[in-house]
Ligand SMILES: NC(=O)C1=CN([C@@H]2O[C@H](COP(=O)(O)OP(=O)(O)OC[C@H]3O[C@@H](n4cnc5c(N)ncnc54)[C@H](O)[C@@H]3O)[C@@H](O)[C@H]2O)[C@@H](O)CC1
Ligand SMILES: Nc1ncnc2c1ncn2[C@@H]1O[C@H](COP(=O)(O)OP(=O)(O)O)[C@@H](O)[C@H]1O
């Protein structure tokens with residue numbers, strides 16, 4: 001059973017949901033001012049850890065009209081009492097009652113209020129308490145100039161809850177937004193933290209858990225929340241581990257990977273390496289016959305199936321019998337020369353992963369009608385360009401797009417990007433992978449993912465867990481998608497930490513898969 005501390009990082013809330021949860025807590029008797037005091041004490045503690053008074057004594061605190069401003073005022077008071085030289089700037093006259101009271105008390109304590117931020121070039125740190133989840137419209141006029149001035153300062157900014165100007169749900173910049181070095185997200189992760197437009201503003205995010213009761217969170221989000229962050233705990237639980245002591249190579253999955261062409265032989269190699277790293281029992285790689293011998297030395301454990309090919313070096317046809325495989329993955333480096341390849345794999349009665357040219361072939365027909373005919377699970381791994389070709393009418397943020405596409409096609413949709421979204425059609429659930437690295441933004445990272453996911457798909461299909469999505473049980477194919485997305489992203493971070501953001505070649509990525517997993521499993 002998961003503990004509270006394991007649940008909390010999984011939740012992703014909208015501003016409305018957060019307001020409802022807080023509303024329940026206040027209605028149950030928790031005084032608003034007591035909660036503000038508690039939350040702000042925790043924020044002040046984080047700030048003094050990250051920016052000790054010995055290194056960042058001169059602090060400017062930006063205070064808005066709502067409770068985000070109220071939090072900032074309590075933080076100002078706490079830091080003042082710890083010996084920081086605090087100045088407060090409260091640019092708007094109007095304020096909620098509690099915020100106005102906190103301002104009055106700060107004045108009573110002798111904390112200086114300054115009329116503008118023009119003098120803040122001497123500051124070591126700015127605390128941004130202008131707006132939190134109550135931002136309702138774009139920041140304009142004198143507030144916009146103030147944010148611009150703050151963003152020009154050389155010193156770091158710590159944002160309370162959200163960088164002011166960032167929309168809580170979409171992560172969009174509402175006119176202008178503060179660029180934080182760190183953001184302390186209060187209580188529960190807001191959706192903005194997994195939205196690409198916010199990433200340049202959030203800096204290093206941290207969750208400040210102030211003990212919201214699980215019962216109130218569940219009353220608003222449901223027992224099994226529809227939208228979740230993909231946490232380490234959840235992803236690790238989906239791996240095909242531990243292996244049975246009596247495992248046999250034919251009992252731990254046989255993947256057929258159909259990839260490569262004379263033109264794009266590397267994609268076949270990289271995806272095959274990803275599959276090998278997944279631990280799959282047997283890997284058959286179907287490739288054009290003319291590149292078979294070239295790939296053989298790099299893939300000694302795989303069965304290389306040289307296929308008849310077109311004049312241009314694309315696979316012309318596949319073996320007749322696809323029934324012996326536990327999963328099939330089709331796409332990397334294939335070219336779109338031979339549409340019948342897709343037709344044969346769609347007819348197979350095992351889980352199917354389509355990537356790259358597999359998706360491009362699918363886009364040439366009616367993807368929704370085609371996928372709805374499948375009886376076994378289908379997983380799609382498009383990047384945004386491939387997604388647009390497949391589902392041109394589906395709009396929204398990446399999470400919404402993935403969910404809508406999954407619902408329409410009944411496929412599991414893995415929409416790749418900085419925050420990859422994974423949508424499951426049967427449970428209508430969405431996971432977003434929160435931690436990755438731009439080091440993966442290079443050709444070949446996705447090919448490694450395809451092999452890894454294909455290999456996990458073949459293994460998971462033999463798992464004893466039920467293929468049902470009721471309650472918190474995750475279907476085998478969805479489980480493979482969650483585990484693969486998380487594993488590839490974390491291995492990317494692992495390789496980046498040991499090299500640089502420029503050093504995560506696809507080779508380094510698949511080489512990092514197992515060491516990363518070994519290290520995290522050892523620490524669990
Ligand atoms: N209620 C509480 O005790 C708690 C509050 N918390 C804090 O409270 C925040 C939410 O507080 P609020 O709901 O008061 O919202 P905010 O403090 O985010 O601001 C809302 C206020 O700003 C005004 N406003 C919105 N957009 C504007 C714009 N573009 N230009 C000018 N004015 C604008 C609104 O009219 C309203 O007065 C959270 O982000 C968090 O920092 C958390 O600490 C949790 C506990
Ligand atoms: N900025 C980024 N941050 C994190 N991950 C990224 C970023 N850009 C790309 N990726 C990841 O890199 C991979 C790229 O896949 P894809 O576009 O299919 O590349 P290819 O087909 O060349 O291998 C995906 O897993 C994607 O999530």
Ligand SMILES: [K+]
Nearest residue numbers: 128131160162
């Ligand atoms: K803020």
